[in-house]
Amino acid sequence: MPELPSTPPSPEDHPADHYAGCPCCDRSRISRRWFLLGIPALAGLLSTRLAAGSGDPLTHVVRRRETLSGIASTYGVTVQELAAANRIANPNRLQIGQRLVIPQPAPAFIEYTVRRGETLSAIAARHGTTVAELVRYNGLQRPDRISVGQVLRIPSSGGPAHPQLPSPIRAQVEGPSIARGRWEWIVIHHSGTTLGSARGMDRYHRQERRMANGLAYHFVIGNGSGMTDGEIHVGERWTRQLEGGHLASYQLNQVSIGICLVGDFERRAPNARQMEALEMLVRSLLRVAHLRSAAVTTHRLIHPRHTLCPGRHFPTEAFLATISR
Ligand SMILES: [Zn+2]
Known part of the structure; x- marks a missing residue:
């Protein structure tokens, strides 16, 4: 769901178009203590552990003053690989004591x-x-x-072929020609409602939230209540390559593709058709927007303090693992 900022932004800093807000957001708010670590890592403070069993992954426990880039360079992996292996949406935020899995290079x-x-x-x-x-x-x-x-x-780059989007949708998704670097993230949301449609959301965002570009997301995936089950709606923000309005951060909205699945996944999990549609859509977007699977994240992973979206029953871990294969 779109996020309601905690304090109203000034129009100059944050055009109103970037905020949609949603009554369900307040219900989804959680508080969680995060430590912001922005100081370069100091050599000698690294805490490393090589697991005893050869099958266990190599892990690293974050110490005060360490950064993700410092840890990545210590192990000879990229920040993106390290972030992906640990589902870290914001590389500037690490928790002291957090155990990071160090990814091993995939066999060729x-x-x-x-x-x-x-x-x-x-x-x-x-x-x-x-x-x-x-x-x-x-x-x-x-x-x-x-x-x-x-x-x-x-x-190993070859694998079983993945299911493809139906061709009319694929043409819309892969139609725009996109410069490398235009998009950085693909953010998954739920609507927080048991039924909904792209048209209804567009009306709400346009009329109630006063967003000039309407529908805050680039894509909406239906659940059979309000839209066909597994139906993918390609929004104008995608066809016109406009920024999203689904995150509280102005900067992140500029570079984040928003996908909203209709449903309240705090109550129940998305159905199989929605997940299949989501997988096909995300794979297609990764290709056309020149992104790696590490770019796929959820609203909660990107803003852990603000929201539970897309809900506790959304299979985040399994989906991110699927998409990385
Ligand atoms: Zn959301």
């Missing part, structure tokens, strides 16, 4: 054992790659002769 390939009756082209198709790629990767002299039990290396 997976190993696959050929089974009876399989052909190279079938294996390539199943893993979203090509025969030429497999030939090159495995140095195969005779691609027509692979044997049962033979181990092939398959580039």
Whole structure:
């Protein structure tokens, strides 16, 4: 849901168009103590732990004065990789004592054992790659002769093909040509209401919240009450590439694509069709907006003190894991 700022912004600093507000936001407010750590990390204060079991992930406990970038450089990973592995929306906010998982570089390939009756082209198709790629990767002299039990290396970037958006929606989503760097985040919200539609939200944001560009989100996904279940509405803010109005921060609205799923996920989880639509939409957006999966976040992850949106039953962790594959 759009966020109501705690203090009314001055029109100069924050044009009214950036705020939608929602009666459900107050109900979703929580208080949580966050420590703001902006001072560069001091060498020697690092607290590291290499897990005893080889299967356990490498972790790091945040100490006072450490920054995410300092920790990232210590382990030779990027800030974005570290943020993604730990679902950190705002890299400037770390909690003292917070345990961070240090991501390990993904292997460049997976190993696959050929089974009876399989052909190279079938294996390539199943893993979203090509025969030429497999030939090159495995140095195969005779691609027509692979044997049962033979181990092939398959580039890990290839995976099972993901479901695609229906073509009319895909054309709308992928229509705008977008410069690299135009968008930085994809933020997931719920409406906080059991029923709703893009049209209703647009009217509310335009008339009640006085937002000149109407619908505060770029996309709305229906739940069968007010809109068809799993239906994706592509808003004008997307087709015209306008900033969002779904976050309290003016700066974040400039670079954050907003997706709202109709439903109150404090009460119950989104349904399978909504989640499928969300996955297809997000994958498509990542591609067209030149973003990595670390850019996908939720309203609560980006503003933990202000909101519970998209609700406790939204499967944040599972969804972020899915989208990173
Ligand atoms: Zn929200």
